[in-house]
């Protein structure tokens with residue numbers, strides 16, 4: 001396997017995404033000796049699990065990146081802006097999960113099933129991993145876009161707390177336990193109580209009335225599908241689910257396409273599992289949910305595929321995926337595999 005002779009740094013190894021990256025690398029049996037776990041100074045000296053092994057965590061600030069072939073960054077935008085260029089200059093290919101570089105023209109934004117060829121065009125040695133909501137959306141949209149052209153997308157997201165990192169997971173658990181014991185839920189990571197509630201704001205508001213999270217979906221969808229003409233509107237909502245984002249998606253295509261044709265296209269598409277049998281006796285076959293289908297799994301699950309009653313070229317979908325796996329860690333590892341398969345992880349600049 002091509003990744004097995006590369007030195008891979010995991011930046012943010014103690015975080016929710018970083019730990020899942022390690023799980024996925026362990027599933028792929030990448031030797032522990034090839035990995036370097038990095039985090040902030042406060043975690044240096046601790047250990048993170050790696051399959052049967054443990055990896056010592058090093059302080060990113062004092063680490064010399066010389067000799068690293070591929071660096072998987074999931075430590076936020078500020079850390080990426082500060083350290084990713086240094087890793088790239090030292091010869092590593094950086095795959096960054098933050099939004100720091102996603103809109104830079106000279107940084108490809110790549111989903112392994114949608115535009116894998118774009119990883120090769122990385123003049124700065126940096127490849128960006130999309131936002132988790134965009135990721136699962138474009139996996140479902142790409143086959144439809146190729147077949148019928150997408151004119152417009154209207155998506156509402158139902159995003160789990162793990163999207164806010166380890167502190168989001170902790171907060172939902174803590175508030176749920178507190179409320180069930182008749183104590184107050186004290187918000188820290190989220191602006192108000194998230195347990196038994198939902199919150200129609202993720203990230204800061206912008207002047208146009210949308211949030212930053214919503215505008216990420218708009219801009220990233222266009223960049224990944226390579227079509228600035230696609231009109232996109234998003235409403236991003238945080239819900240009290242631990243793992244797995246869901247999306248209600250309304251699409252208007254350029255050419256007419258039936259729901260049956262969309263179902264067939266998606267069944268044949270890589271990375272997608274169609275769960276769409278409303279008449280099924282077994283409830284798990286009717287439609288996917290984050291808990292029953294997506295959590296801890298790799299595919300993007302699509303159900304509720306139907307013709308939009310309100311538009312002659314409209315299709316409606318329900319799209320569910322594990323936001324930490326396909327939405328972040330898995331895609332990053334898949335991009336690393338694409339890079340490793342090139343036979344040269346180092347960029348000639």
Ligand code: A2P
Pocket residue numbers: 011012013014015016017018038039040041042043044060061074075076079164165166167
């Ligand atoms: P640490 O655990 O030492 O704070 P999450 O998204 O789950 O909150 O995780 C964020 C990840 O990014 C953690 O591994 C965290 O390490 C890491 N991180 C945050 N800030 C820095 C920094 N300045 N330098 C290195 N790693 C950082």
